[in-house]
Amino acid sequence: xxxxxxxxxxxxxxxxxxxxxxxxxxxxxxxxxxxxxxxxxxxxxxxxxxxxxxxxxxxxxxxxxxxxxxxxxxxxxxxxxxxxxxxxxxxxxxxxxxxxxxxxxxxxxxx
Numbered sequence: 001x002x003x004x005x006x007x008x009x010x011x012x013x014x015x016x017x018x019x020x021x022x023x024x025x026x027x028x029x030x031x032x033x034x035x036x037x038x039x040x041x042x043x044x045x046x047x048x049x050x051x052x053x054x055x056x057x058x059x060x061x062x063x064x065x066x067x068x069x070x071x072x073x074x075x076x077x078x079x080x081x082x083x084x085x086x087x088x089x090x091x092x093x094x095x096x097x098x099x100x101x102x103x104x105x106x107x108x109x110x111x
């Protein structure tokens with residue numbers, strides 16, 4: 001899975017944002033900074049990442065479904081064209097044999 005390899009960057013950005021937010025709160029009067037807030041912010045980043053991955057999976061599955069559907073349609077069209085050509089070939093063959101059979105019947109009638 002390609003997108004799972006790149007999960008560390010969003011996690012790093014989420015952790016950096018949480019740490020920066022808590023660091024800024026240290027310098028603001030009447031605000032406190034706590035490790036619990038960092039974990040809560042990180043949990044929000046993980047939840048957002050999880051939702052993004054689910055959406056990505058749904059989009060990829062939908063795209064794959066429609067690609068297979070297009071390929072199947074093209075294959076059915078190709079198969080139908082082959083079937084039509086084979087039918088025409090067999091019809092020409094039957095017509096040729098029928099013409100040969102008529103020629104043979106005429107020769108037998110003449111004899």
